[in-house]
Amino acid sequence: MAPPTHFKLNNGSQIPAVGLGTWRSEPGQVRQAVSFALKNGYSHIDAALIYGNEHEVGQGIKDSGVPRENIFITSKLWNTHQPNVAEGLQKTLDAFGTDYLDLYLIHWPVRLVPNESSDLLPVNPDGTRSVDRSWDQSETWRQMEEVYKAGKVKAIGVANWSIPYLEELKKKWTVVPAVNQVELHPFLPQHALKEWCDKHGILLEAYSPLGSQGAPLMSDPVIQEIANKNNISAATVLISYHINRGVVVLPKSITENRIISNGQVVALPDEDMKVLNGLAAQGKAKRINTPLFGWDLGFDDWYKQ
Template identity: 75%
Template structure:
């Protein structure tokens, strides 16, 4: 059986199983990457205000010639805009040059307080992040529900939310998040979070599915063995891993050949999936993205909590 090309959100909307990630895509590169990806068959683009490249993403969409309504477009409200989600949304809409989003996410369950050191990454006098620990994330979500009802976003969700934060939000939400976008790969399988979200009808999305620059995942011998057995690249195995498990995957690249090959997904056997699922437990567990928020975001897998330094 061929792997799915789309999944269904709890809103009933269809979301392509593979999307183009734009995090860390450098200025001058992302516009061409987005245009090429859409011309090459992608219909899912993942963006965010804090990436600093949404204007180029929007121009790439225009350059592609693909009608807006055929594209599933995601952005995220940044931490410093949590007291005014509507303002953050409008900044992204204006930069992207669109009048609605298919999905809008709360980027982190963290509020930052802008000050003279900066709007997006403000600092305290001691050099730590200017985090408002008293901020109630249910207020952020209340605003997310309002913009959903306005029609400017077709679905709302979260990003980088652990079970404890979701449990707290669950006490007050009236709309269940459609998506939770998190770091996800065989070194960080997040089995418990996956099971939790599945029970609530929250679709997981995997960012950094190929690791990151210098990460050992792409050269892991067990992953390469599965790739050789299936006659494909390690990247294809890592991307296919998520789709086979019912997870949207967001590989990032600005190289045309890789953008094209990253959308290739194959079916994996239960044996292959079991090997990939167990790599972390074999001693390879590794989180690659740990922002300096200064407190524990509550993530835990079988190997215990991982703290943001």
């Protein structure tokens, strides 16, 4: 059976199963990449204010000529805007030149306090991040619910939330997050987090599916073997893996032929899914992104697998 092209969110709307990532897509490259992707089968763009390129992403969207209503746009509330969600959201809407988002996520369950060192990535005099640990994430979520109810975003969710953070939020939420976007790949399958999110109707989204910059996971021998066996590329294995397990995937590329090939998803045989799902437990557990704010964020106990 062909893999699904869309998944259903808990608010009833549809989300395209593959989205184009835009982290580290430089201004000057991302405009063309977004426009090219939208003209070649993509209808989902994953962006964030902290990526510093939302204006160019917006230009790429316009260049494509694809009507706004045919595009699913996600962005993320940056940590320094947690006390004022509407203000953070407005910056993103202005950068895109649109009046709504399809999905808005809290980027990290962490508030950063801006100071003279930086508006977006502030540090304390000793060089540590200027984190406000006392900030109540349920207040940020309450404001997310407000912009959702006001119709400025069609769905709301979180990113980098591990089970303990979600359990805490659950005590206060009136709108269940539609999505949790986390690092996911065969070396970090996060089975416990997936089970928790499935149980609560929260769709997982996989970031860094190729292992992030330089796509290092593509050279793993087991991934290569599965690719050869199925006559597909290692990238297609790593991307298809998620859709075969019911997870949205967000490969990033600014390279035209890769943008096209990353959109081609296949059904993987059960035996290969079993191998991919078991790699971390067999000693390959690996987390690529080191969060700047704490080790417990967005990850289940991968190191114990």
